[in-house]
Amino acid sequence: MTNPILSAWTTPFEIAPFAEITDDDFAPALDEALAAHNAQIDAIANNSDPASFANTIEALEAAGEQMDKVLSVFFTVSGADSNPAREELQRAFSPKLSAHFSGISSNKALFRRVADLWVRKDQLDLTDEQARVLMLTHRGFVRAGSALEGNDDTRMQEIKSRLATLGTSFTQNLLADEREWFMNLTENDLEGLPGFVVDAARAAGEEKGADGPVVTLSRSLIVPFLQFSPRRDLRKKAYRAWTARGANGGETDNREIAAEILNLREERAKLLGYSSFADYKLETEMARTPDRVRDLLMQVWGPAKARADADAETLTAMMQEDGINGPLEAWDWRYYAEKRRKAEHDLDEAALKPYLQLDRMIEAAFSCANRLFRLEFAPLNVPLYHSDCRAWDVTRDGQHIAVFIGDYFARGSKRSGAWCSAMRSQAKFPNVQAPVVINVCNFAKGDPALLSYDDARTLFHEFGHALHQMLSNVTYESISGTSVARDFVELPSQLYEHWLEVPEVLAEFATHAETGEPMPQDMLEKVLKAANFDQGFQTVEYVASALVDLAFHEGEAPADPMAKQAEVLDGIDMPKAIGMRHATPHFAHVFAGDGYSSGYYSYMWSEVMDADAFAAFEEAGEAFDTERAKALEDNILSTGGSREAEELYLAFRGRLPGVEALLKGRGLIAT
Incomplete structure (x- = not known):
C-alpha cells in the first residue's frame, strides 16, 4: 500500500492527512524520502552539462519534496504531541538526518558546481533574488565544511552527527522532567x-x-x-x-550533555577557521561580532539591574510586613510583585483574566491583521494531529493566502514554550505553493480558556511570526518567510505584540467571559499603565541568560558549564532573588539545537528595532495607518531573506535605531 505520508494529499489545501497517518508510517517514509533525495542530489552533482543556475541551484531548490513532507509532519507531531514511539523515532532519525545532510554538504562534485557558479556570478545575468540565493547556497556549503578535506572533513561529519543526537537527548530529557x-x-x-x-x-x-x-x-x-x-x-x-x-541526576540529567555540546561546537568552529563558535555563528547575523552583542546587553543590564535592585528592596519590606524575616528569595518575587501590582496599580490579575478569553484574543489578533493587511480568516473543518487544534483559511480579496493552524493548550505530550513553524513554506518555484503555518502555545485549558496578560502577549507574538510566513512573497523556498538572520526573525513577532496594547483593540475584544461586558475603562487604563510593571525583573532574568549563552560560546568551551554559569552571574552581580530565565540544564533555545546558540540575545536585538518600528505608526498618528502597514509588508513581511536584514529595515524606517528606544519601551529610563 502507498504510504499516506508520501502519497498525493487530496485533503483541502493539501494539508497533511493526519487521520490516515500512523507512527508506523514515519520510518519507511523517511527511508524512501532519503533515497529519493540522494538520487536527486547525485543527478545534480554528476550532471555532465556545465553548471548553470537552473541545473544546479534551482535543481537543489526543487529537490527533496518527499523529505519536506515527511519532516514537516514528523517534527510537528513530535514537538507538539509526542509519545514513546515518536521519541524513539526521533532518537533514530537524528543521526540519520545528520548523516544525510552532512553527505550533501561534503559532496565534492556538488560543491564544485556551486563554487564554479559563485566564481562566475557576475556573468550569469541573475535577478537580485537569484543572486541572493546563490550567495546563501555557496555560503551555506562553506560554513557546513564543504571545503574541508581528509581527516578534517571526516571529523566534521562526526561532530554534526553527534550534535544532532545530543540535541535530541537534551530535548527529550527536558520533556521527561516536565512531564513526570x-x-x-x-x-x-x-x-x-x-x-x-x-x-x-x-x-x-x-x-x-x-x-x-x-x-x-x-x-x-x-x-x-x-x-x-x-x-x-x-x-x-x-x-x-x-x-x-534537566538537573535532577539520572538518565534525564542534561549537564554533561551541555558540556559535550559546547566542546563540539568549539571544535566545529575551529575546523572552519574561526577563533570561537560565537565568531562563527554571529558572522551571518545583524550583530556580526560577539563584542557588538555584549555591548548591547551591557547597555541594558545597568538600568535593568538598578530597577531590579530598587524593586527588591520594596518587595523585601512587603515580605517583612508579613512577618517573614531573612532575604527575599526567588520563590517570593512573583508573589510579592503581584501584591505590589495590585496595590500600586489597583490591578488584580484574577479580576483581569475573565476579560482575556482565548477565543476573543484570537479574534483580536485576526482583526488587527485584517485592518493592517486586509487578511480574512474562515474556520476550516479538517482532520489535524490533535483534537485541540483549530485551522483557518486565510484569504485576501477573495484569494487564498495560507492555512493557519492554532494548537493552544498545554498537555504532557507537548514540549514547553511557544513556537511558530511552517508545515509548508511559501514559494513560486518549482510550483506556486501557499504556506501552511502553525502556532503552538501552552495555555491552561478551561471552559472558557482564560489568559494572563503575558499569555495574550505570547499569542500576539507567535501570530506575528505567522504573519511573516503567511505574507511571504518570494520565488524560492530557501529564503521564504522567517528564513532570515536570527537576530532579525523576532522583529515581526515582537512588533505585533504592540497591537495588543492599542486601547481600541482591548476595548473591542477584552470582554468578560460571563457577562460579555467590555473591560471597564478604568481597568483598561490600569492594564496599559501597568504594561511595564516589573520590567527590572523581566529584563534581568532575560539578559542574564543571554550573557551566559554568549560566554559559553565566545571563548574556550567550559569544562563545567554550571561553574561557568555561576562565574558569569557573579561577574555581573546577579540579584540573588532573580533566577536566569533559562538556566543551563533546561536552556532548550541554546542546547536543543543550534538555532539560538550564541544567539539568545536576538530577542533584544530585535526589540531595539520593534520599539522603533511601532513608533513609525505612532508618528503617523494611527496604529492602523495603511501606508505604514504597506511599507511593513513590502519591506519586511513579504521579503523573507531576499536581502540583508539591515537593508530591509532601512527600507522600512530610513534609519537604524539606538538602544534608547528599547529602554524607553521597557520603562527603564524616563521618557
Missing part, C-alpha cells in the same frame, strides 16, 4: 488562589490521573501559582522543581 513532575494539592492548599488557577490545577490533575488538583511544570500553571499562592513552603517546592529541570 507534579505536586499534589489538598483543598487547604488551594486557599488564596484565584479561581482560574484552581480550575487549571484541577484540569491538570485530571490529565495526570491524580486524585485531585496538582501543580505541574507547565509555565501557564506554575507561574500563576508562584504569583498567587500564600504558601511559601509550596512556592519554594514548586520553584525548585521548575528550576531543576
Whole structure:
C-alpha cells in the first residue's frame, strides 16, 4: 500500500492527512524520502552539462519534496504531541538526518558546481533574488565544511552527527522532567488562589490521573501559582522543581550533555577557521561580532539591574510586613510583585483574566491583521494531529493566502514554550505553493480558556511570526518567510505584540467571559499603565541568560558549564532573588539545537528595532495607518531573506535605531 505520508494529499489545501497517518508510517517514509533525495542530489552533482543556475541551484531548490513532507509532519507531531514511539523515532532519525545532510554538504562534485557558479556570478545575468540565493547556497556549503578535506572533513561529519543526537537527548530529557513532575494539592492548599488557577490545577490533575488538583511544570500553571499562592513552603517546592529541570541526576540529567555540546561546537568552529563558535555563528547575523552583542546587553543590564535592585528592596519590606524575616528569595518575587501590582496599580490579575478569553484574543489578533493587511480568516473543518487544534483559511480579496493552524493548550505530550513553524513554506518555484503555518502555545485549558496578560502577549507574538510566513512573497523556498538572520526573525513577532496594547483593540475584544461586558475603562487604563510593571525583573532574568549563552560560546568551551554559569552571574552581580530565565540544564533555545546558540540575545536585538518600528505608526498618528502597514509588508513581511536584514529595515524606517528606544519601551529610563 502507498504510504499516506508520501502519497498525493487530496485533503483541502493539501494539508497533511493526519487521520490516515500512523507512527508506523514515519520510518519507511523517511527511508524512501532519503533515497529519493540522494538520487536527486547525485543527478545534480554528476550532471555532465556545465553548471548553470537552473541545473544546479534551482535543481537543489526543487529537490527533496518527499523529505519536506515527511519532516514537516514528523517534527510537528513530535514537538507538539509526542509519545514513546515518536521519541524513539526521533532518537533514530537524528543521526540519520545528520548523516544525510552532512553527505550533501561534503559532496565534492556538488560543491564544485556551486563554487564554479559563485566564481562566475557576475556573468550569469541573475535577478537580485537569484543572486541572493546563490550567495546563501555557496555560503551555506562553506560554513557546513564543504571545503574541508581528509581527516578534517571526516571529523566534521562526526561532530554534526553527534550534535544532532545530543540535541535530541537534551530535548527529550527536558520533556521527561516536565512531564513526570507534579505536586499534589489538598483543598487547604488551594486557599488564596484565584479561581482560574484552581480550575487549571484541577484540569491538570485530571490529565495526570491524580486524585485531585496538582501543580505541574507547565509555565501557564506554575507561574500563576508562584504569583498567587500564600504558601511559601509550596512556592519554594514548586520553584525548585521548575528550576531543576534537566538537573535532577539520572538518565534525564542534561549537564554533561551541555558540556559535550559546547566542546563540539568549539571544535566545529575551529575546523572552519574561526577563533570561537560565537565568531562563527554571529558572522551571518545583524550583530556580526560577539563584542557588538555584549555591548548591547551591557547597555541594558545597568538600568535593568538598578530597577531590579530598587524593586527588591520594596518587595523585601512587603515580605517583612508579613512577618517573614531573612532575604527575599526567588520563590517570593512573583508573589510579592503581584501584591505590589495590585496595590500600586489597583490591578488584580484574577479580576483581569475573565476579560482575556482565548477565543476573543484570537479574534483580536485576526482583526488587527485584517485592518493592517486586509487578511480574512474562515474556520476550516479538517482532520489535524490533535483534537485541540483549530485551522483557518486565510484569504485576501477573495484569494487564498495560507492555512493557519492554532494548537493552544498545554498537555504532557507537548514540549514547553511557544513556537511558530511552517508545515509548508511559501514559494513560486518549482510550483506556486501557499504556506501552511502553525502556532503552538501552552495555555491552561478551561471552559472558557482564560489568559494572563503575558499569555495574550505570547499569542500576539507567535501570530506575528505567522504573519511573516503567511505574507511571504518570494520565488524560492530557501529564503521564504522567517528564513532570515536570527537576530532579525523576532522583529515581526515582537512588533505585533504592540497591537495588543492599542486601547481600541482591548476595548473591542477584552470582554468578560460571563457577562460579555467590555473591560471597564478604568481597568483598561490600569492594564496599559501597568504594561511595564516589573520590567527590572523581566529584563534581568532575560539578559542574564543571554550573557551566559554568549560566554559559553565566545571563548574556550567550559569544562563545567554550571561553574561557568555561576562565574558569569557573579561577574555581573546577579540579584540573588532573580533566577536566569533559562538556566543551563533546561536552556532548550541554546542546547536543543543550534538555532539560538550564541544567539539568545536576538530577542533584544530585535526589540531595539520593534520599539522603533511601532513608533513609525505612532508618528503617523494611527496604529492602523495603511501606508505604514504597506511599507511593513513590502519591506519586511513579504521579503523573507531576499536581502540583508539591515537593508530591509532601512527600507522600512530610513534609519537604524539606538538602544534608547528599547529602554524607553521597557520603562527603564524616563521618557
